Amino acid sequence: MINLKQFEVWFVTGSQHLYGPEVLKQVDKDSAQIAAALDNSASIPCKVIFKPVLTGPDAITKLCAEANTTADCIGLITWMHTFSPAKMWIAGLKLLTKPIVHLHTQFNRDIPWDTIDMDFMNLNQSAHGGREYGFILSRMRKDRKVVVGHWKEEAVQKKLAVWMRAAAAWHDWQGGRIARFGDNMREVAVTEGDKVEAQIRLGFSVSGYGVGDLVAKVKEVTDAESDALVKEYNEQYEVIRSEAKAIREAARIELGMRGFLEEGGFNAFTTTFEDLHGLVQLPGLAVQRLMADGYGFGAEGDWKTSALVRAMKVMAAGLKGGTSFMEDYTYHLDPARRMVLGAHMLEVCPSIAAGEVKLEVHPLGIGGKADPGRLVFNTATGYGVNVSILDMGNRFRLLVNPCDVVAPEADLPKLPVARVVWIPKPNLEIAAAAWIHAGGAHHTGFSMAITEEYLEDFAAMAGIECLLIDDNTTIREFKNEIRWNDVYYMIANSAF
Numbered sequence: 148m149i150n151l152k153q154f155e156v157w158f159v160t161g162s163q164h165l166y167g168p169e170v171l172k173q174v175d176k177d178s179a180q181i182a183a184a185l186d187n188s189a190s191i192p193c194k195v196i197f198k199p200v201l202t203g204p205d206a207i208t209k210l211c212a213e214a215n216t217t218a219d220c221i222g223l224i225t226w227m228h229t230f231s232p233a234k235m236w237i238a239g240l241k242l243l244t245k246p247i248v249h250l251h252t253q254f255n256r257d258i259p260w261d262t263i264d265m266d267f268m269n270l271n272q273s274a275h276g277g278r279e280y281g282f283i284l285s286r287m288r289k290d291r292k293v294v295v296g297h298w299k300e301e302a303v304q305k306k307l308a309v310w311m312r313a314a315a316a317w318h319d320w321q322g323g324r325i326a327r328f329g330d331n332m333r334e335v336a337v338t339e340g341d342k343v344e345a346q347i348r349l350g351f352s353v354s355g356y357g358v359g360d361l362v363a364k365v366k367e368v369t370d371a372e373s374d375a376l377v378k379e380y381n382e383q384y385e386v387i388r389s390e391a392k393a394i395r396e397a398a399r400i401e402l403g404m405r406g407f408l409e410e411g412g413f414n415a416f417t418t419t420f421e422d423l424h425g426l427v428q429l430p431g432l433a434v435q436r437l438m439a440d441g442y443g444f445g446a447e448g449d450w451k452t453s454a455l456v457r458a459m460k461v462m463a464a465g466l467k468g469g470t471s472f473m474e475d476y477t478y479h480l481d482p483a484r485r486m487v488l489g490a491h492m493l494e495v496c497p498s499i500a501a502g503e504v505k506l507e508v509h510p511l512g513i514g515g516k517a518d519p520g521r522l523v524f525n526t527a528t529g530y531g532v533n534v535s536i537l538d539m540g541n542r543f544r545l546l547v548n549p550c551d552v553v554a555p556e557a558d559l560p561k562l563p564v565a566r567v568v569w570i571p572k573p574n575l576e577i578a579a580a581a582w583i584h585a586g587g588a589h590h591t592g593f594s595m596a597i598t599e600e601y602l603e604d605f606a607a608m609a610g611i612e613c614l615l616i617d618d619n620t621t622i623r624e625f626k627n628e629i630r631w632n633d634v635y636y637m638i639a640n641s642a643f
């Protein structure tokens with residue numbers, strides 16, 4: 148469902164006519180070589196397209212206008228091989244709607260100490276050309292990533308790759324469609340927000356549907372279709388504690404839901420257990436399998452988290468480790484090892500599973516529906532990150548908290564849902580307090596494939612606030628950051 152190779156990143160080099168045609172030919176040649184190396188690099192997830200060197204304002208403006216209207220162009224890698232007087236960039240940058248990364252590199256890695264002359268110095272001017280270009284971006288308040296180092300270095304290419312994956316997710320949000328089956332869980336605050344503001348700022352739209360619209364699709368599913376899917380379940384999972392009738396119903400819900408989403412061109416959705424009229428079970432298995440195929444999901448009408456999970460899945464496409472909708476459920480408050488058990492009633496994505504995935508049917512304590520099918524599994528251990536997106540009234544806030552995913556202390560034989568146990572950074576005491584001060588939700592996007600760097604790049608592209616809780620966080624400084632940001636966004640917003 149998610150293919151990052153369809154996307155183009157344009158490799159754009161700035162220069163000027165002052166150097167004469169011979170030098171410009173060399174600049175062009177060097178740039179083409181770097182673009183080709185990036186395009187062929189195993190670290191780089193998208194196509195890198197070389198663009199001939201830019202030497203004047205008209206060419207720059209034309210290129211920016213073309214980037215805006217090229218559907219598969221998700222952003223620009225910009226590099227100043229030489230000096231490129233930055234007033235030439237103003238008109239183009241004013242137009243440009245695609246994200247920028249400033250690659251602050253040099254064609255030659257090392258200074259040729261024995262042979263260096265003024266020709267070499269004039270050709271290799273990134274050290275000051277990059278500063279002139281950086282000034283105009285800062286002067287125009289254009290946020291961008293700055294990557295410093297030699298272009299062949301793996302760490303440099305990996306930083307570009309992170310930015311590209313974030314750009315792909317940002318591109319995916321533009322015109323992205325979220326189906327909201329039913330509305331919000333009635334009295335819940337954090338899952339709500341301004342959907343019109345979200346569409347203006349973030350690009351995706353949220354469309355509400357009566358659950359009856361979904362039920363109609365489920366009713367269209369034939370016995371042959373549901374039997375075929377049940378066969379697939381039996382091949383893929385260890386099916387235990389199940390009755391055939393419940394599993395077949397889960398298959399019908401999956402097929403109906405999948406059909407509805409495909410027909411409507413949706414890439415994310417929400418459900419709510421307070422509105423299941425006409426559905427026999429709460430969709431559990433269906434949601435889990437759709438998430439595994441790349442759909443964003445939020446429970447209880449949580450459209451913001453659904454959009455976030457989708458974005459994180461785009462960023463993570465093809466990487467090791469999964470990405471899921473998640474909820475902070477229960478604590479382990481042993482002072483020696485404070486931990487969180489994350490899960491949801493049913494809807495955890497099997498992309499984060501380690502070991503066996505079991506398909507089980509159990510009663511559900513709330514919702515008053517038939518016993519639903521669900522996949523039950525444990526998770527791999529290692530690095531993870533929890534992310535929340537909030538509507539703060541005057542801005543959207545992304546809240547990011549890396550964690551160590553650890554093994555549960557025992558088997559949890561009676562817990563009938565998929566589960567993750569983690570220790571947040573820097574520890575539960577500080578992380579939970581900071582999270583709560585920031586207004587972070589109980590719902591999150593959880594990933595073991597992407598890091599805070601992806602989310603910081605993504606927030607910068609979206610122009611939204613990004614708060615990070617990590618090993619450097621103290622509550623005193625974190626509260627100050629929130630206070631200062633409150634003032635910043637009041638001023639920044641009044642500029643529109």
Ligand code: MN
Nearest residue numbers: 446447474590
């Ligand atoms: Mn929930």
